[in-house]
Amino acid sequence: MREGAIAAINGNLNRYTDPIGCWSCGALACKVSTETAQPWSADEIAVTSGAKQALFNAALALVNPGDEVLIPTPYWTTFPTQIIIAGGTPIFVESRHSNYVPRPPDLAAAITSRTKAIVVNTPNNPTGTVYDRDTLASIAQLARDRNLWIIFDECYGAFAHPPHTHHSILSVAPQARDRTLIVNSFSKSLALTGWRIGYIAGPKNFISAVKALQTHTSNPNVIAQLALLYHLKSGDSAFELGLQRHISDARTLGLSILSKLKLVPSPTAQGGLFFYLDLCALQRRAAGDSGDFNADDVAKALLTNAGVATLSGTAFGDPTGLRLSYGIDLKLLGRGLRRLTATLNEWN
Structure with missing residues (x-):
């Protein structure tokens, strides 16, 4: 990515871009297509200033005052904070008694008429737990049955240690495509925490809402966008x-x-x-x-x-x-x- 960043700087490519990125959306759509085994298009991707902006976009675009969002405990601290900022209420579902994997019956018991979404974070921060296929399939089915959104944070997906394997929830449950938001970044997989480059993938109407929101918060760093595009096109995984x-x-x-x-x-x-x-x-x-x-x-x-x-x-x-x-x-x-x-x- 450094070569791509240097080339962008030397090429004086330092102007505003589309609010949700433009150059790398197509390449990211190819990446998500491979990981989910489903076709994705550029207009289903929004590039963000890291995964945190993607998560806040999800909260602000989905959650209305009074809505509830299920969050397994222990949780990454950003999850409840973003829901509260959006006017919603985080509902914590204990997972310590089940080896830090939320049990679908516990999630179901926490659902009310006000529940809007479930946060799914695997590999998990902070616990390091990797959710298996059956767990992901059960959560996806629960979301479909109860008309809930899934906020799927897979920022640590590059680091699943054998015999454990990371699965995109949509590769396990493609039928949940219309109610799933995929959040990811390159902060961990490429050790680029300071570059602040991530993305969110979801239905086109949701991405349109993210664009309207991100118009007022700024487009992602243009040099980081071009560096990412260079990396995605190079195919160099060394x-x-x-x-x-x-x-x-x-x-x-x-x-x-x-x-x-x-x-x-x-x-x-x-x-x-x-x-x-x-x-x-x-x-x-x-x-x-x-x-x-x-x-x-x-x-x-x-x-x-x-x-x-x-x-x-x-x-x-x-x-x-x-x-x-x-x-x-x-x-x-x-x-x-x-x-x-x-x-x-x-x-x-």
Whole structure:
């Protein structure tokens, strides 16, 4: 992509574009067509300034005041925030009791006459869970039966670790095409977090609404758009494959070290870039039945005593979880996880 960005700069291609992008929509439509095994056209794609803008577009275009949106817990913090900004109400559906995979009966039980959509995030941030085909098919059928939209966030789709496989929900349930919005970005798959380039795919009338909305928020960065187009047309996957190998090696190293935890179960880390620790046993040991201990305390102690930065699950609606990123240098990762393991094993 760097070559494409440099060529755009040297070519003085620095003017406004169409509000939802223009040059890369066709190439992105080809990408989504391959991933969903369905034909997509350029007018079903909107290029955005990263996946966050795509998610906010989805919320603002779909949700009216009083509408409810189902969000499995633990959740990425942007999901409920975007619903609230749009005037809606996030309805949290617990998944901790089912290995961080939402059970369709639990989702169904949370549906009311005001429910508008379900958020589906796989591979999941923060838990690293990858939803299997049966789960995706069941969620899609539930959405069809209850006339709900699906907001499908697959930003970590490039990182599903064998034997787990990432599936687009529309490759499993093509019949949900008319009620599904696909959100993705290149921040993770190409390690381009600062370039802010992503997209949303959906029905034409929805994309028209996104265009009307994005007209007043600005088109995506033109240099990033052209760099993305260059990458999509080149077909060169060497960097992506190298990055995936690095992430896989980091996961293997991390799981080896974390397997030595005594009071905390070793995470599965099925996909994405995160280890997610279940601190329930540690919580019981530290606080008994008092309930005044949560993951914030662990995160603070790890930072103070081990020099390791983690993210408390309270940010994700889970006071008993802890997220660790393994998308870093292997030597630093190993050093940090050994310190973390030693600190947690000595917890009192």
